[in-house]
Amino acid sequence: MSKDGGATCFKWWLLCCALLLLPALVALGCWQLQRAAEKRQMLQAWNDDSRVIHHLQALGPDSADFVPAQLQGHLLPDHWLLLDNRTRDGRAGYEVVAFMPAEEALLPVNLGWMAASPDRSVLPEVELPQEALFDGRMHRLQGSLVIGEDVWDAGWPKRVQALDEQRLRQELGQDVLPWVLDLTEPVVAGLRVDRHQALMKPERHLGYAFQWFSMAAVLAGLVLWHGWNLRSRGGEFDA
Known part of the structure; x- marks a missing residue:
């Protein structure tokens, strides 16, 4: 395998890993949103003196x-x-x-x-x-x-x-x-x-959710950019 072919395979492997990581980041962000909602319910129960x-x-x-x-x-x-x-x-x-x-x-x-x-x-x-x-x-x-x-x-x-x-x-x-x-x-x-x-405090979990979603957005942007780059070059990444 040529050097250029090996580099292309490696970039394909990175792209596949990114596609697998993206739903995990989104799931972590959703989990933090769920935890924030649970904390709001806990605070509501804590403040309920009825x-x-x-x-x-x-x-x-x-x-x-x-x-x-x-x-x-x-x-x-x-x-x-x-x-x-x-x-x-x-x-x-x-x-x-x-x-x-x-x-x-x-x-x-x-x-x-x-x-x-x-x-x-x-x-x-x-x-x-x-x-x-x-x-x-x-x-x-x-x-x-x-x-x-x-x-x-x-x-x-x-x-x-x-x-x-x-x-x-x-x-x-x-x-x-x-x-x-x-x-x-x-x-x-x-x-x-x-x-x-x-x-x-639910704000802590909201902050964590923002971080996970931000990383997911950046990763999605990179995946889209590399996908467009791959398509424009007929199946090969720009070295």
Whole structure:
């Protein structure tokens, strides 16, 4: 094969790859638009105060995520978790999760975020409130992506990567409700309770969608230009 023939074959191969990549870029842009729509729905649910739960018995399998709740109760003393690798404003920290007794089960309560010490061996101290009104939003307890093995050390508090319902039952010796109460009003001084508002911004996904669609548009333009170039030269690319 001549040098010119090899170059033409290589450019044909690049064109085929571009044609395969183009729908992938468009699909990624559409997926980001879908995520933006989901975030708008989450924000709408978060800002909907038309129904407030005052008793956990009001929760059912059809209950919506982020329903507002105001629960009077207390927390298990000396039993709480530090959800690791949670950041605020670029700073590493923990989300503090304690447990509220509810009949024969326990309700995880996300008390908020606190900064981590630069020394990983030093765990923060938290003074859990006793009887209090816990004002927040309910969401279902779901598994999270964990990088590496999530080792739960003995003793309390435990630094963990994610909430795991089965492991919580084993460690606490009680049933755990499949819900988490994320506080919107702090009950522990120094803890930030702005977690979900920061995660729900649809503008971020719209920005990502614009990037994917822009790359798709540029790639489509290059494909069309090379296709026109190929046709005008009778099947051979301009070297």
